[in-house]
Amino acid sequence: MPRLCFSVLFAVALLLAPSAGAEPASPWIEDGASALRLVDAGEGEGGARIVGLAIRLEAGWKTYWRQPGDSGVPPQFDFSRSENVGEVTVVFPAPERMTDEAGVANVYHGEVLLPLKVRPKTPGAPVRLAVTADYGVCEKVCVPAQAQAALELAPDGFFPGPAAAAVHRALASAPKRVAFGAEADGLAIAAIRRRANDEIEVTAKAPAPGANLFAETGDGGFAPSPQPVPDAPAGEARFRIPFTGALPQSGLRLTLAVKGRAIEVAAPLDALVRTP
Template structure:
């Protein structure tokens, strides 16, 4: 009995100190007011791997969504140094909408986790993910930042700790892709109407503080949607003014409220023309 009591805490200490108990993640790579690293979050159905790209920012600093808004720099990713990686999909969490003297920007503060959905070239073979990221960070001034990280993804003895769980939460909260008019979590882009240089978006959204983010259909800049007053309860309206003709690629819209978000692609012919 005495030996068993002595052995139990010793065994726990050995387990916690063993390499398998350490979460698989690359070291933080710092560049000025920011740092980044990769976090292995395990295997998904079909052999796809889930990895988190964490970007940590000093207090008061911000970085940008894939479409930064009226100002800012979108992040650029290079995965060409990876081994046995066929395709990587970068999933962007819903950004914050920030207004200052430069206009409207779509940003992140604190620490942002970008889930990476990694498809190996050869299923079951070892995978080494390597990434170079060029991104902008801003406080009073804006400066370019760059980070390089690499991580061999675990195949045996994977330890799903708190960091891996955070990556999975970030993926679960990412905007759900739905069709125009379809609803998810009580959200829907109900209709889009246009004149030659303006689009009005009608959305179904419960509660206040509804945010709408816009891109062209090919991910390029689109004017920031401006709320329109007077919408009935359960509905929100936004207006977008274009300098020229509407993009032939249509629009991609992200609608968010209270921790839920949807993403809708609307080709140009789905936007109803009005006189």
């Protein structure tokens, strides 16, 4: 009888234990043409837990970067239902630049992974990360989407696998924050000039062709979409930002991206050199 009881308990334990190679992730929460889930990717630098917020889109659909451009809806994430969470930082990969009849939009297609840096209130204790996500998805028309997902982050409950590795790759390729004029991965914002009509001209170091520049105000608000300037010298990319009113007192936040590399630069107003 004791041997039989032990066998039953062992079988139950196998059923309840995570399967080999299983990764902690919430179920996909679908809303129309999109779905969202959370993926535990273990620990990162400084004791933060790394979690991936994945948004999967049907073919032909898109969603938006934190500053959507001339049209679109910026995503909003509410983590207030979480437990033992002190701070969550959302890391946005560089978006794609898309032009249509509505203007220039900053978008993602396919599946986008937004790494989250989660700092527990009590390190070493379990964390329950819960998110309510509101975001827009568009094909020919745009519709709002909402998803609520939650994931338990036990201190010793991480199982590394392909999904977690993808989150860390997304984190590693996210725009690197550098000072104005500084270089990273061969990229730099070399000069910013303010012209007489308040148009801003940005000169960037970009050794490969096909560079894109994305602009926000210094506090993350709307800024006109940078327009590429043709015939820039080799190793450079130039853009013009067509401000027509007062420049933002918060300055500018610029994201330069080319061929999987990206940097993010804060440009205060005193960095703008006035030229004729």
